Amino acid sequence: MEDKTTEIKILEAATEVFQEKGMYGARMQEIADKAGINKALLHYYYRSKEKLFETVFRAAVSLMAPRIKGIISSDVPIFDKIRKFTDEYISFLSNHTYLPAFVINELNKNPQLIQEIFLKEIGSSFQILRDDVQKLADKGEIKPVDIEHVLVNMISMSLFPIIAKPLLKTMFNKSEKDYQIFLETRKKLVADMIIDSIKV
Amino acid sequence: MEDKTTEIKILEAATEVFQEKGMYGARMQEIADKAGINKALLHYYYRSKEKLFETVFRAAVSLMAPRIKGIISSDVPIFDKIRKFTDEYISFLSNHTYLPAFVINELNKNPQLIQEIFLKEIGSSFQILRDDVQKLADKGEIKPVDIEHVLVNMISMSLFPIIAKPLLKTMFNKSEKDYQIFLETRKKLVADMIIDSIKV
DNA sequence: ACTTTTGTTGACCATTTGGTTAAATTATAT
DNA sequence: ATATAATTTAACCAAATGGTCAACAAAAGT
Missing domain, CATH: 1.10.357 (Tetracycline Repressor; domain 2)
Structure with a gap:
């Protein structure tokens, strides 16, 4: 989990959260926490929640x-x-x-x-x-x-x-x-x- | 739709919105609008979103x-x-x-x-x-x-x-x-x- | 008639949430 | 070494959201 690129870590965390909570129930903060990064980084790699969701x-x-x-x-x-x-x-x-x-x-x-x-x-x-x-x-x-x-x-x-x-x-x-x-x-x-x- | 009791109107509106958007995606305001009442009335009849959802x-x-x-x-x-x-x-x-x-x-x-x-x-x-x-x-x-x-x-x-x-x-x-x-x-x-x- | 209870509203509040920004850190190239 | 670009963070923001409250209106008792 450590040597993975940040982008992958985000995607994995987002997948988990989105699959469990759905688009609406998912929280960007939770995804960030689960990926072990700052919330702003989510927006750095994937511009918005919608974008991230669509990718997942x-x-x-x-x-x-x-x-x-x-x-x-x-x-x-x-x-x-x-x-x-x-x-x-x-x-x-x-x-x-x-x-x-x-x-x-x-x-x-x-x-x-x-x-x-x-x-x-x-x-x-x-x-x-x-x-x-x-x-x-x-x-x-x-x-x-x-x-x-x-x-x-x-x-x-x-x-x-x-x-x-x-x-x-x-x-x-x-x-x-x-x-x-x-x-x-x-x-x-x-x-x-x-x-x-x-x-x- | 007019002569129905408020409680029923709320329940019907809530059912529609919850079924379409799910618990997380549903908005109390939307339910209130669809029922044609004030948002505060929702909480008067059903204490919280959770309560309302569970009823539905x-x-x-x-x-x-x-x-x-x-x-x-x-x-x-x-x-x-x-x-x-x-x-x-x-x-x-x-x-x-x-x-x-x-x-x-x-x-x-x-x-x-x-x-x-x-x-x-x-x-x-x-x-x-x-x-x-x-x-x-x-x-x-x-x-x-x-x-x-x-x-x-x-x-x-x-x-x-x-x-x-x-x-x-x-x-x-x-x-x-x-x-x-x-x-x-x-x-x-x-x-x-x-x-x-x-x-x- | 009037008191009490029930129903309804608009304005308001605290919190949460997605999203931004400017600065700091790290990596890369020259 | 140093300038440049990429990555990461803390602090912040505006909007949205669930929820409350005091006041008003309507019904129901008396």
Whole structure:
């Protein structure tokens, strides 16, 4: 933490605070304290709170989105793609618990940010997936499903248990460790469900 | 809007603002303006911002939770229960788009609130469901599934498309109306998937 | 009629907050 | 060495914010 450049230290501290408190709840002073620097330095590197937030937010999206993109546009059989997705995405999110709630929440509060940021990250790869699925359906290798629903189902079942973790943890009376196991189990379970829903 | 009691007007205005901006982002002045009253009146009826927020939050949970509870603990065959859930819950949430993101988000930021509020609302009915499913599995009428996963799957696929609406709307390039149709379609689709995953 | 309680307001206050500035310190180049 | 540029800080500021208070108005008891 010591030899890191100030700019990085700020970004890390800001990420923590913003993800925990959100754009409005975050305090510049808290970020400065957490980064171990003077508040004025924040403004020296990132001109305003908004600028800093946007940087953090873009970084968060850039951390989440390419993984979806990379997996769904990789050149492997579709069933493998699905298994790979649930496996890697649930793993990744387990280690970044705050991320999805942060992104989705800020997206709700500031919808116009999406067009620019999110589409650029994901956009194109979705078309590819759509075409792939169409071809497979034509060849009779899978059911002629609506890819939008399949994708939403898969993302829902992978992401929601992370977003609603505190709720579900309490609801099912699970310890932190038990919840991790619960998530681990879902990797295969979700993939199986999705595959079952599209295989002929 | 005119003949409503001041207290109600405040609560409605506060609900709007809190759901849109969150606890931190909400401004007492904005709530007062939206309610068409003086800011001091807010403090006359609800002593502090925190108090007001908690009232709004509890009301939101009380709006969401009993519906889950009512459906899953009703005395109808399990498959009907599932169809009823997806149908009614997606309908309800379509008319209260902000609700789930609001509840889940605040729950993430303030986890200790859950124990008290959420468990009281949901808690018991979950045990009933668990027992029901166990019995059905013993009788061989459904697979011996893990009810926790089934429930999470069902809630995930119903709730997530509401929470991530702005994201998915952009991603799939859908108009407001198209998105409503998309959600409408999901009612049956989700129920079918859940039922398929547990039927023998 | 009038007293008391309840509801409502405008003006005000202390604190917090994002942001600035001028000066000091450190690094870099000449 | 020294001038120049980059980094860091303490002190400060204006605006915003949650909250209060004294006074006024309306309702409700009596």
